[in-house]
Amino acid sequence: MTAVAADPTAEATAESGVSVGVVTFPGTLDDRDAARAVRLAGANPVNLWHADSTLSGVDAVILPGGFSYGDYLRCGAIAGFAPIMESVVAAANAGMPVLGICNGFQILCESRLLPGALIRNDHQHFICRDQDLVVENANTAWTSDYEQGQTIRIPLKNGEGGFVATDEVLDELESTGRVVFRYQGFNPNGSLRDIAGITNEAGNVVGLMPHPEHAVETGFGPESGGGIDGQGFFSSAVRTLVAKG
Amino acid sequence: MARVVVEVMPKPEILDPQGKAISGGLTRLGFTGFGEVRQGKRFELEVDGEATEEVLAQAREAAEKLLSNPVIENVVAVRVAEDAS
Numbered sequence: 001m002t003a004v005a006a007d008p009t010a011e012a013t014a015e016s017g018v019s020v021g022v023v024t025f026p027g028t029l030d031d032r033d034a035a036r037a038v039r040l041a042g043a044n045p046v047n048l049w050h051a052d053s054t055l056s057g058v059d060a061v062i063l064p065g066g067f068s069y070g071d072y073l074r075c076g077a078i079a080g081f082a083p084i085m086e087s088v089v090a091a092a093n094a095g096m097p098v099l100g101i102c103n104g105f106q107i108l109c110e111s112r113l114l115p116g117a118l119i120r121n122d123h124q125h126f127i128c129r130d131q132d133l134v135v136e137n138a139n140t141a142w143t144s145d146y147e148q149g150q151t152i153r154i155p156l157k158n159g160e161g162g163f164v165a166t167d168e169v170l171d172e173l174e175s176t177g178r179v180v181f182r183y184q185g186f187n188p189n190g191s192l193r194d195i196a197g198i199t200n201e202a203g204n205v206v207g208l209m210p211h212p213e214h215a216v217e218t219g220f221g222p223e224s225g226g227g228i229d230g231q232g233f234f235s236s237a238v239r240t241l242v243a244k245g
Numbered sequence: 246m247a248r249v250v251v252e253v254m255p256k257p258e259i260l261d262p263q264g265k266a267i268s269g270g271l272t273r274l275g276f277t278g279f280g281e282v283r284q285g286k287r288f289e290l291e292v293d294g295e296a297t298e299e300v301l302a303q304a305r306e307a308a309e310k311l312l313s314n315p316v317i318e319n320v321v322a323v324r325v326a327e328d329a330s
Contacts, residue, residue, distance in 0.1 A: 123262075
């Protein structure tokens with residue numbers, strides 16, 4: 001039997017054998033938390049740098065939150081064309097699970113892997129709160145460990161999180177089940193139709209504004225509710241990838 | 246040396262919270278003659294040599310690909326800067 005490291009931050013080969021790349025752009029903030037969430041879910045986090053051109057053989061990729069390239073031009077606009085993104089876009093189109101959190105969601109929209117765009121919050125303020133979400137699609141690579149219709153509570157922190165798209169695109173997202181998360185109780189940023197997260201047609205690329213990686217350990221996530229409702233994102237991806245072999 | 250100017254505006258149907266904030270500021274300062282304000286962006290691209298039609302075509306492509314996001318913004322002008330500097 002293999003010994004499991006007691007310290008989840010210790011470098012150790014994960015039992016699942018799954019490795020998940022976490023991309024760091026200049027200005028990324030939440031890469032360490034995302035890597036930790038990956039490790040706690042039983043996979044190996046692999047640090048990827050924005051200027052890299054290969055994905056180092058990872059099985060999935062996370063684009064974490066922060067302010068890549070200082071949010072210059074538009075949030076995620078410069079990052080969307082970073083060298084690493086060419087490989088991420090190709091891998092995503094080939095079916096690799098890709099998760100974009102907050103700034104990562106903005107990058108996915110700017111690189112056209114997901115439709116729509118994120119604009120400044122309608123109330124003009126940065127907002128940070130524990131946010132309830134309804135899981136509307138539990139069939140994606142990143143949500144299969146949740147129940148359809150389940151409510152989860154994870155942190156949200158953004159200044160430009162208002163999801164917008166044309167009515168035509170919104171209708172298509174709704175009718176094809178591609179709205180993955182909807183804000184419940186309170187819409188924190190003016191997102192159209194309360195949309196918090198969406199997926200691509202194949203269901204392997206998911207983007208959302210709230211932060212599941214900040215709700216994976218008791219005592220460090222939201223104080224109310226379970227506090228660890230974000231775990232399902234990472235366990236879903238690991239399960240999906242292990243099942244694929 | 247020539248310069249190409251690219252101007253980008255948020256689409257009319259897209260909410261412009263920055264414009265709203267500016268509008269509030271104007272009112273507070275006593276500039277009451279204005280209604281809605283919308284804020285856009287102006288880019289100045291320096292050109293080595295002359296701003297040929299080919300250079301302008303490149304600027305138009307860059308405007309669509311990087312300088313604007315067609316989901317939320319319109320490119321309203323791509324032109325050669327008139328003032329010599």
